[in-house]
Amino acid sequence: MQIAHYIPLFPFLAFVINIFFGRRLKIVSAYVAITASIVSFLFSLRVFECFKAGEASYSLGTWLTIGGKPLNFGIIIDPLTIMMLLIVTFIGTFILIYSIGYMHDDPRFSRYFAYISLFMSSMLGLVLADNFVLLLIFWEGVGLCSYLLIAFWYERPAAARAGLKAFITTRIGDTGFLVGMLLLFFTCGTFHFTDLKSLTGPEPILTLAAILIFTGAMGKSAQFPLHVWLPDAMEGPTAVSALIHAATMVAAGVYLVARCFPLFVDHPMALQTVAVIGGISALMAASIATVNNDIKRVLAYSTISQLGLMMLGLGVGGLSAGTFHLMTHAFFKALLFLCAGSVIHAVGTQDIQKMGGLLSKMKITGVTFCIGTLALAGVPPFAGFWSKDEILLTAWNNHHPVLFVVALLTSFLTAFYMSRLIILVLFGKARSELHAHESPLTMTVPLIVLSFFAAFAGFIGSPLKEAAEGAQGSFVIMAISTVVSLTGLALAYLLYIRRVVLVPVASIQGLHNLLVNKYYIDEIYDAYLIKPCLAFCRGAFSFDAKIVDGVVNGTAEVVQFCSGLLRRTQTGLIQNYLLVQVFSVVLLLIWLLKI
Amino acid sequence: MIPLAYFTFLSAFLFCVGIYGALTRRNVIGILISIELILNAANINLVAFNKYLGTPDGMGQVFGLFVIAIAAAASVVGLVLIIAIYRDRKSLFTDGFTLMKE
Numbered sequence: 017m018q019i020a021h022y023i024p025l026f027p028f029l030a031f032v033i034n035i036f037f038g039r040r041l042k043i044v045s046a047y048v049a050i051t052a053s054i055v056s057f058l059f060s061l062r063v064f065e066c067f068k069a070g071e072a073s074y075s076l077g078t079w080l081t082i083g084g085k086p087l088n089f090g091i092i093i094d095p096l097t098i099m100m101l102l103i104v105t106f107i108g109t110f111i112l113i114y115s116i117g118y119m120h121d122d123p124r125f126s127r128y129f130a131y132i133s134l135f136m137s138s139m140l141g142l143v144l145a146d147n148f149v150l151l152l153i154f155w156e157g158v159g160l161c162s163y164l165l166i167a168f169w170y171e172r173p174a175a176a177r178a179g180l181k182a183f184i185t186t187r188i189g190d191t192g193f194l195v196g197m198l199l200l201f202f203t204c205g206t207f208h209f210t211d212l213k214s215l216t217g218p219e220p221i222l223t224l225a226a227i228l229i230f231t232g233a234m235g236k237s238a239q240f241p242l243h244v245w246l247p248d249a250m251e252g253p254t255a256v257s258a259l260i261h262a263a264t265m266v267a268a269g270v271y272l273v274a275r276c277f278p279l280f281v282d283h284p285m286a287l288q289t290v291a292v293i294g295g296i297s298a299l300m301a302a303s304i305a306t307v308n309n310d311i312k313r314v315l316a317y318s319t320i321s322q323l324g325l326m327m328l329g330l331g332v333g334g335l336s337a338g339t340f341h342l343m344t345h346a347f348f349k350a351l352l353f354l355c356a357g358s359v360i361h362a363v364g365t366q367d368i369q370k371m372g373g374l375l376s377k378m379k380i381t382g383v384t385f386c387i388g389t390l391a392l393a394g395v396p397p398f399a400g401f402w403s404k405d406e407i408l409l410t411a412w413n414n415h416h417p418v419l420f421v422v423a424l425l426t427s428f429l430t431a432f433y434m435s436r437l438i439i440l441v442l443f444g445k446a447r448s449e450l451h452a453h454e455s456p457l458t459m460t461v462p463l464i465v466l467s468f469f470a471a472f473a474g475f476i477g478s479p480l481k482e483a484a485e486g487a488q489g490s491f492v493i494m495a496i497s498t499v500v501s502l503t504g505l506a507l508a509y510l511l512y513i514r515r516v517v518l519v520p521v522a523s524i525q526g527l528h529n530l531l532v533n534k535y536y537i538d539e540i541y542d543a544y545l546i547k548p549c550l551a552f553c554r555g556a557f558s559f560d561a562k563i564v565d566g567v568v569n570g571t572a573e574v575v576q577f578c579s580g581l582l583r584r585t586q587t588g589l590i591q592n593y594l595l596v597q598v599f600s601v602v603l604l605l606i607w608l609l610k611i
Numbered sequence: 612m613i614p615l616a617y618f619t620f621l622s623a624f625l626f627c628v629g630i631y632g633a634l635t636r637r638n639v640i641g642i643l644i645s646i647e648l649i650l651n652a653a654n655i656n657l658v659a660f661n662k663y664l665g666t667p668d669g670m671g672q673v674f675g676l677f678v679i680a681i682a683a684a685a686s687v688v689g690l691v692l693i694i695a696i697y698r699d700r701k702s703l704f705t706d707g708f709t710l711m712k713e
Contacts, residue, residue: 588712591642591705595634 018074020063020091020144023101026052027137031130038126043116045126049133050112056140057105064098073146073210080149087207090146096274096339100143100267103346107263108136110462114354115255117458118361128168132259135161139264143271147207148197151272155193155236158265159186165260166252178248185245189235193272196228200279213278226279226286229272230293237269237323240297244538246320250312254357257312262319262353263346270326270342277335291331295422297324300535302429306436307531310366311356314437318392319349321426325407328419334410341403348391348400348470351463355385358459359441362452368440370450375442377452380460382442384467389438391470393431394501401497402474409493424500431504439512618659625652637704639696643689650682 030052034045041048063071072093079089112132119128138157145151167179201207203217203225215222233239238246249261260266273280273290280287301320308314322345329338358381359374360366375382391398394405404427411420454460510516533539625648632645654675661671697703 586712588709589705590708590711591634593711598630598634 018071018091019059019066020074020093020101021076023056023059023063023105024137024140024144026055026059027133027140030133031137034126034130034133038130041126043125045129046112046116049129050109052133053105053109053112053136056136057102057109060098060101060105063093063101067093067095067098075146082201082207083205085205087147087149089150090208091144092146092209093144096271097143099339099343100264100271101140103343104136104139104143104264107346107350107466108132108259110465111255111259111263111350111354114258114357114459114462115253117456118255118357119253124168128165128253131161131164131168132256135165135260135265139268142268146209148200148209149207151275152194152197155232155268155272156190158260158268159183159190159236162186162249162260162265165256166249168252168256172251175251178245178251182245182249185242186235189232189242191231192228193232193235196225196231199225199228209275212276215279215282219283222279223283223285226276226283227289229276229279230286230290233269233272233327234293235269236272237266237327238297238320239269239293239324239327240300240320241537243297243301243320244541247313247316247534250310250316254312254353254360257316258350258353258357261316262349266319266323267326267342267346270323270330270338273327273330274335274339274342277330280330281333287331287333289331291328291416291419294324294327294329294331295419297321298328298426299324299422299429302426302433304531304534305433306429307528309369311359311368311371311437311441312353312366314368314433315349315352315356318352318430318433321430322349322392325404325423325426328423329407329410332407332411332416332419333414334407337403337406337410340406341400344391344399344403344470344473347466347473348388348398351384351466351470352388352392354459354463354466355381355388358455358463359385359452361455361459363450365448368437370448371441371446372444373442373446374450374452377450378454380454380463384463385438385442387467388470389434393434393505394427394497395431395505396494396498397474398471399469399474401501405494405497408497412493424496427497428500428504431501432508435505435508436512439508443513615659615663618655622652622655622659625649625655637706639693639703639705642705643686643693646689647682647686650678654678 027049030049033048034041038045073091074093075088075090077089078086080087112129115128115132119125122128135158138154138161142151142154142158145154163179163183166182167176170176170179197207199221200215203221204211204215206212206215231242235242246261246266250257252261280290298321301317301324305314305317305321308317322341326338326341326345329341358378359371362378362381363371363374365371387398391400394401404423408420408423408427411423511518530536629645629648629650629652632648633642636642636645657671657675657678661669661675693703696708700707
């Protein structure tokens, strides 16, 4: 049964209903969105079953003919797509349920559900597309929804700015993606993913195309140096951060690299670029997260770091490792964001220095938060352990010792900052007046379900079967990774519960400043890219206003001035005209008679 | 016999007086009279040349009669226009008549 192409249609229908009738539907708009999401989930399950029964990709017919070659309206069905379909619809459903509680008194309640539905529709279309052109359309669709939802509370200037920042930063990556895609088309004449396995063309150009396509992934997945938008994107509602900026949309970049994996494998330099960029992002973001005091921003940097780890996994040649981590990360990071949302909902602040001791007041949120933390920190047997171990193992087996150490260091920092986060939020004494209370059922039920998956998703494996089997590979690596994670936990325990001073504060003040200021990357961009760019734009604007408009207006003014002079002759007095006539005749006579 | 030059000089003089009047008079009736002078200057020429060139059938004289008749008709039309303008503007002076400008 070819039903996969119906999957994105249900959320789109929900979007249409909510955007046009949302104001009258009120709370019902949430039910519309949730129903659509559940139906899509059931369809995705059915597609999974059909796939196991041997169904393959199919095409709905030719969409366009470009350069004499047909471009199909094709649907791709393989383990990667099915995994993404299930993640998006499953996590999406629970985040929608959570949103009922989280957004309950928002004036744009139904608008919110409309946008989320549109996002899910685009995301599902993105993972089903079998060629670059179709993928790009949905790719921009999710980018648009991301912008709309980051700037959802656009009355706040910070939110409006963050939305713009996200849109423009990802657009830089998208430009690279578009150029890479066209380069590939003009070199090899194909847009279809299935043709990537057998490309023939000049090596440097294909490498360049692969790297440019990766630029798009860098923008979407917030990889260094295009990572700056993701922390600011936390201005949006927390449920949006959970769905779009943790579990699904930011994983689209990783998905793209995984989808084009044959291309990258054939060109080692491109693959190396992916791994190095991933490594830099992973380590850099993790180190920033250790000093940040905003509960959501810590998680945002953690997301950048984990996405970097996925890229690293793909870059060292581990397709299944990277995508497996994508899946487990989607569960526990969505969970962590929802927990953070629940905490923010209860205490009304995002500053973790003002929280503390919340575990006793919010039992469900607290416990699920701890489960998410252990999963992210990579403590066995939680989900994050298995997938992270897989990445470490691949890096080691494929002889990338430096990247192996980077990944190990990242997981140490991850364990440390996550422990710091929950210690400051959940344990100890409250450091300010907090009137915390447990969140309503619509919010806690998704937490419980997701925490179940955060704990056990590592065992069920993924549609990529070999991922789970490979995890049993090396006992030594497992042991090392466990020790590293536990060391991170222990360090956080010593520093933040026992309050042990390990090194003099003054000696690390410089490093601390560097981290608090996020390596000054925003400032550097501002000084060396944004300011010159704005200066150039102002110059171009004044050139337009003064020179281009000046020429046009000047022409008009000269004409007007000359006509003003000529206008004087038009007195309207008949005698003047007669006078001119007489003089003219006299002159004519003089000329004719040659006097 | 009076030489032809006398007639042509008279005619030219009348024509110039007429042109001068038409160009300088502020009063519309004055302009109309000046135009009559111009026409009559032409008439004098017609009649004089008819006589001196000895055209047998008196073509020039007949033509002069035509001009007088048509000039009368033209004056009628002119006077009617002047009355219409006067009713509208309550004035006979051309300074205010700048409708062609607007």
